Amino acid sequence: MPMSPAISPTESFEERWGRLFAHIPYVVLAVATLVALLTGPYTGATSPAWRLIAQLVVLAVTFACLAWGTWIHRHGASRAQGVAFYLGRTALALLLTLLNPLFCIFAWIGFIDAEDHFRGRAVWGALGATSVILALGQSGGVPFGSVGHVALFVILVGVNFGLSATMSRWAVHIAETSDRRGEMIAELERLNTELEQAAAENAALQETVVAQARAAGVQEERQRLAREIHDGIAQSLAAALAQLQAAQDEPDSGRRIARATELTRDALTEARRSMLDLSPAPLTGSGLAEAITGLVGSWDAEQPARAEVVVTGVVRPLHPEVEATVLRVTQEALSNVAKHAAADRVGVTLSYDDESVIVDVRDDGVGFDPDQQAPPASFGLRGMRQRAERLAGALDVEAEPGGGTAVSLRLPALDRGAA
Numbered sequence: 001m002p003m004s005p006a007i008s009p010t011e012s013f014e015e016r017w018g019r020l021f022a023h024i025p026y027v028v029l030a031v032a033t034l035v036a037l038l039t040g041p042y043t044g045a046t047s048p049a050w051r052l053i054a055q056l057v058v059l060a061v062t063f064a065c066l067a068w069g070t071w072i073h074r075h076g077a078s079r080a081q082g083v084a085f086y087l088g089r090t091a092l093a094l095l096l097t098l099l100n101p102l103f104c105i106f107a108w109i110g111f112i113d114a115e116d117h118f119r120g121r122a123v124w125g126a127l128g129a130t131s132v133i134l135a136l137g138q139s140g141g142v143p144f145g146s147v148g149h150v151a152l153f154v155i156l157v158g159v160n161f162g163l164s165a166t167m168s169r170w171a172v173h174i175a176e177t178s179d180r181r182g183e184m185i186a187e188l189e190r191l192n193t194e195l196e197q198a199a200a201e202n203a204a205l206q207e208t209v210v211a212q213a214r215a216a217g218v219q220e221e222r223q224r225l226a227r228e229i230h231d232g233i234a235q236s237l238a239a240a241l242a243q244l245q246a247a248q249d250e251p252d253s254g255r256r257i258a259r260a261t262e263l264t265r266d267a268l269t270e271a272r273r274s275m276l277d278l279s280p281a282p283l284t285g286s287g288l289a290e291a292i293t294g295l296v297g298s299w300d301a302e303q304p305a306r307a308e309v310v311v312t313g314v315v316r317p318l319h320p321e322v323e324a325t326v327l328r329v330t331q332e333a334l335s336n337v338a339k340h341a342a343a344d345r346v347g348v349t350l351s352y353d354d355e356s357v358i359v360d361v362r363d364d365g366v367g368f369d370p371d372q373q374a375p376p377a378s379f380g381l382r383g384m385r386q387r388a389e390r391l392a393g394a395l396d397v398e399a400e401p402g403g404g405t406a407v408s409l410r411l412p413a414l415d416r417g418a419a
Helices: 013-021 024-043 049-074 079-099 101-107 121-138 147-248 254-276 288-302 320-341 380-390
Strands: 306-312 345-352 356-363 394-399 405-412
Touching (some): 024 049, 024 079, 079 101, 101 121, 121 147, 288 306, 288 320, 288 345, 320 356, 320 380, 380 405
Parallel strands (some): 306 345
Antiparallel strands (some): 356 405, 394 405
């Protein structure tokens, strides 16, 4: 069996046992020799002289047998070699016990490695043979002088065999427990490695999610600012520019300049409000129906087309986001009519029902082809759709060349206190 100065904590039970067993047979043989030879003169086991000489010769042969056993185990003993070694050593132990009963001490070694060399019922045979040798020495050796001597021998055989069988089963249990513990430790190490890998992957995934959420937040904020600038500031500035251009052609331009000044102030207010992400200015201090009515009235006063507004259903306060979206989409739809429709009449309908709030903006202008792709710089319809989708709503546009345009926005009618 290979020897090493240190025992690794990860060694198996068999490896640790092999290291210890490499020394045990020699130690047990030395102890048995000392006890047997030192007590021989008093027990008569070393006389006559031939008996002592026979013991010494058998001792030498036994030592050689142990050395051979160590050598074959070091070089990987085969099953047959292991069985031959066990049988030879047991036979020598029996011979020594017959010559000197106290050499039965050495026979005890047969109990501890029977499982290494035999399987199944053969193990019990090996334990039984060792029990017989021990009982033979413990009962005083041969010949048997009486029936009581024989009875003592039989009892000792049973006792030795029972103890050895119990200890053998216990040793097997310890070995199996050790192996299972080793397997559990290996499995726990594997699971721990997998958990560490999963933790590292989760950390990387979390970093990715955070980065994506940050990018999505930045994109959402950009889109929000773009919509606010387009629907509020840009619209007011465009109207102010139109008033200033009209003032250049009129002798009395004071009214136009005053209106342009008012629109410029509105644009500045919208710019400040956009930075603070507040509700649109027309909704400050008024409800949605009033804001829509005021918006349509201002548009009608500035445009040649006639605009009318109709409110249906039970008017009630809605969530600020919903009201702001309805107002901004209406504002953008009216702006598009002013820029592109050349309409004579415009109708705006604001409808409340149990589940939705709907705003329709219809005109009798020149219309357009809805299948034609809008230019990249156009933000109107795209911005309106983004606003609708942001609140799980829908924007429908119906138009045809020469047949006017209808824009319909439907949003969930969320209460003002909804989260």
